[in-house]
Amino acid sequence: MARNVTNVSQTEEVSSTRRVIAASSVGTLIEWYDFYIFGTLAKIISEQFFPKDNPTAALLATLATFAAGFVIRPFGALFFGRLGDLIGRKYTFLVTLVIMGGSTFAIGLVPGYKTIGFFAPAIVFVLRLMQGLALGGEYGGAATYVAEHSPDGQRGFWTSFIQTTATLGLFLALGVILVVRQTLGVETFSDWGWRIPFILSSLLVGVSIFIRMRMSESPMFAKMKKEGKTSANPLAESFKQKDNLKMVLIALLGATAGQGVVWYTGQFYALSFLQNACNVEFVQSNVIISIALLIGTPFFIVFGALSDKIGRKYIMMTGMLIAVIAYRPIYTMMYNEADLKQKTEIVDKTTVEKKEAVKGTDNIITTVTKKTFVDGTTYKETKKETIPLDEAKKAQLAAAGKLKPETKKETTLPQDIYYKMIGLVLIQVIFVTMVYGPIAAFLVEIFPTRIRYTSMSLPYHIGNGVFGGLVPLISTRLVEATRPAPGLPPADPLAGLWYPILIASVSFVIGMLYISNKTNNMDVE
Amino acid sequence: MSAIKKLFGIVWSLMGIGIVPLAIMQAMKEIAAKPSEENWIFWSIVIVVLMPIIAFSLITFGVFALKGEYDVIE
Missing domain, CATH: 1.20.1250.20 (MFS general substrate transporter like domains)
Known part of the structure; x- marks a missing residue:
């Protein structure tokens, strides 16, 4: 009974x-x-x-x-x-x-x-x-x-x-x-x-x-x-009292900063890299990311549950370490798979279409070049030139260097490379699930109930919003710094990875040294 | 383990202190070379948002580590 x-x-x-x-x-x-x-x-x-x-x-x-x-x-x-x-x-x-x-x-x-x-x-x-x-x-x-x-x-x-x-x-x-x-x-x-x-x-x-x-x-x-x-004053209690402040700092530097950059790299940077560095077509690149996200999502629960058995620390730290080691090889593979210079073009199938149309006070010249490669990759380049009909305005824009055409590059990958890309993004999503799956439990367990909401929210949002949120900005800047001259391709298209690699490395060392793995058994009260 | 934690406390503090002049000098160098709006926005974000967070958190964390505040978290 x-x-x-x-x-x-x-x-x-x-x-x-x-x-x-x-x-x-x-x-x-x-x-x-x-x-x-x-x-x-x-x-x-x-x-x-x-x-x-x-x-x-x-x-x-x-x-x-x-x-x-x-x-x-x-x-x-x-x-x-x-x-x-x-x-x-x-x-x-x-x-x-x-x-x-x-x-x-x-x-x-x-x-x-x-x-x-x-x-x-x-x-x-x-x-x-x-x-x-x-x-x-x-x-x-x-x-x-x-x-x-x-x-x-x-x-x-x-x-x-x-x-x-x-x-x-x-x-x-x-x-x-x-x-x-x-x-x-x-x-x-x-x-x-x-x-x-x-x-x-x-x-x-x-x-x-x-x-x-x-x-x-x-x-x-x-x-x-x-x-x-x-608490009468959760802000003061969270950040003015040494015992809590030191936990806020360890949460930020040893966990959320590294987690933030791994999260943004595996999802946003991967999409941006596919679209901008590999020129993969809009729909295909979004579908690659979407499928990888969908397949990877259950692993949040797998690693969350596993953290109840073996502790939060080692799962998060393993995720960070593997990400640090694997990022460059993964992105090198992604770049190589889409690199047209490494593919053989079927010259007979190349087509060039040129159209001219007057729109308002401008003459619009659109040139569409289509190429096909032996492995099944197709490439479409749309060049759009907007030239004023007024000669004086045209000369003025030309002198200011503002007559440059807008170029849109779209690579459509064949099935086998498309699946490989999904696999390469999926690996990154798995890193994301390792660092992110257990982190909510980790954060709530290191702060007391009376100030938990305040104390855990700040390191989480600085780690994700600031350190993670800056991945696109800083990574783009690092890639641009390797560009020999405007208009030329960057010497190192993977240079943007150094920012997440550096932040995740520091976070890994701090996390390994200072974070306890016993949090899974702590009493939340 | 406590000794290593304390020793690394010095490393974190020095990193936090070092990043301030490093970021400011790099910002001045790049803005002087190309004073574009893009450069101003990028370096403003780094100097006003990112650098203070990294410097404050690393220095404070390093001092706590050096004082042995994290020795008890076993």
């Missing part, structure tokens, strides 16, 4: 934990989706809201891309972390969801620069900052909430579902954009269709808010609040 009662109670506990996980994960996934559609559609958004001929708008574009990632996210972590430790987890991460959903929906409705002028980039800039603020508060709340519902010895497993949301959010963003783009066609999508993924967010957020409204407060926080033991 007693055994039956225990079994029923255990079943109810598991069922309740599952509900908590589902409700938290769906909301967090939608927040990541909202955040990534802006980044993925950055080029179109830039054309709609931030025209290049307006320097202030162009500056706002750069700030919108980067500021939301690394300045506002940590600020959101502090603001909402403090709230979460003062008033509770449930209401705080409900607020972040509303802010994120509202901002995303609003971006989809803002009229373009052509309609309302400078107000357009200014409004989008503010909305993007709101997105960053909300994201800064969301993750810590969701991870804390789930961890505080999870039984001892299973925290890595249960929190790993939250860890899948960032990757699934990116997958969802890529998937929705691809489907809408393919359905409407490239031109309609660039004109107004890009708004659909933003507007769609309101539907997803509405469902998620409904689910989250029905959830109860974290049992640990509720108990603490009832006993009057909550």
Whole structure:
């Protein structure tokens, strides 16, 4: 009889934990989706809201891309972390969801620069900052909430579902954009269709808010609040008290900084490298990343669960070490597989088409060159020259060196190389799952309940937002530094990898030396 | 192990201190060579955001390690 009662109670506990996980994960996934559609559609958004001929708008574009990632996210972590430790987890991460959903929906409705002028980039800039603020508060709340519902010895497993949301959010963003783009066609999508993924967010957020409204407060926080033991000043307690500050620093330098660069390299840099260094065609490159993400995602749960058995530290550190060692060989293979210089061209199949059309005051000359290679690779180069009909203006632009043609290079890989690329990206996603799968459990376990939301959110968002978020900017800069002259290809297209390799190496050494592997058995209270 | 942790504390502190003049000198050199908007934005981000975070966290972490604050985390 007693055994039956225990079994029923255990079943109810598991069922309740599952509900908590589902409700938290769906909301967090939608927040990541909202955040990534802006980044993925950055080029179109830039054309709609931030025209290049307006320097202030162009500056706002750069700030919108980067500021939301690394300045506002940590600020959101502090603001909402403090709230979460003062008033509770449930209401705080409900607020972040509303802010994120509202901002995303609003971006989809803002009229373009052509309609309302400078107000357009200014409004989008503010909305993007709101997105960053909300994201800064969301993750810590969701991870804390789930961890505080999870039984001892299973925290890595249960929190790993939250860890899948960032990757699934990116997958969802890529998937929705691809489907809408393919359905409407490239031109309609660039004109107004890009708004659909933003507007769609309101539907997803509405469902998620409904689910989250029905959830109860974290049992640990509720108990603490009832006993009057909550922190009066979580910020001061987290960062002014030496015992907590030293844990914040170890979390940042020994874990989240390295994890952040591995995460961004394996997902964003891989996509950017495929598109810019390998010139792989837009749809194919996105599908390569999407398939690798989809296959790799269950490994977040595998490594999260494994961390309950063997500890968080060694899984995260192994992921970082292998990434550091393997990045250059992996990217060398990716580059070589798509390098047209190493392929034999079927010259007979090469075609060149030239079209001229007058558009307004300009003569547009479009030259399309198509090449086919023995291994099945096809290459399409579209060169678009815009030449003013007015001779004086033409001479003026030529003197200023502004008559350069726009060139778009698109390589379509054959099936076997396409699968190899998926495999090479998948290996990187596995590194991501190793460093990221156990990290939520690791972070919640090193801080006490009264200041957990605040303390874990800041190192997480500095590690991911600042160290990770800067991967595209710094890596591009490192590659550009190897370019012998403008217009020539870079001498080392893999130079961009030195930034994540350096950060992950330092993080690995610090993590190995100073992080304990015993955290999996610590009592969360 | 404690001795190694403390010894590395000096390394982290020195790295944190060293990155400040290194980043500022490189920024000045590159901006002087090519004062483009792109260069200004890049180095502003590095100097205003990244460098202070790295310097503060490494120096403080190094001092804590040197003082043996992390010896108890076994």
